[in-house]
Amino acid sequence: MKRLEIVPPALAEAAAAREYYAAIRPELAAEFAAELSRALHWVQSHPLTWAPIGRRARRRLLNHFPYAVIYRIEPDCIRVLALMHQRQRPGYWRGR
Numbered sequence: 001m002k003r004l005e006i007v008p009p010a011l012a013e014a015a016a017a018r019e020y021y022a023a024i025r026p027e028l029a030a031e032f033a034a035e036l037s038r039a040l041h042w043v044q045s046h047p048l049t050w051a052p053i054g055r056r057a058r059r060r061l062l063n064h065f066p067y068a069v070i071y072r073i074e075p076d077c078i079r080v081l082a083l084m085h086q087r088q089r090p091g092y093w094r095g096r
Contacts, residue, residue, distance in 0.1 A: 013083040
């Protein structure tokens with residue numbers, strides 16, 4: 001299994017999303033964090049399963065939340081480029 005590398009902007013997006021859900025209800029933030037953790041585990045263990053977007057990236061949708069993990073399979077790792085909100089600024093992450 002390749003190691004997972006999460007770029008700093010994706011970490012910031014995850015933190016912002018968790019804070020948003022915590023402001024609504026703390027339990028919702030915990031559910032979001034658990035779902036993100038599951039999604040990252042699946043990306044790491046089955047990277048070719050999820051839909052390609054663009055030439056080199058892939059997208060793994062989160063269950064119950066309007067986010068997608070955008071990642072690229074590199075020779076030495078799986079690089080998470082973004083935790084993209086599916087209804088805001090699609091494609092903003094392409095420069096990463």
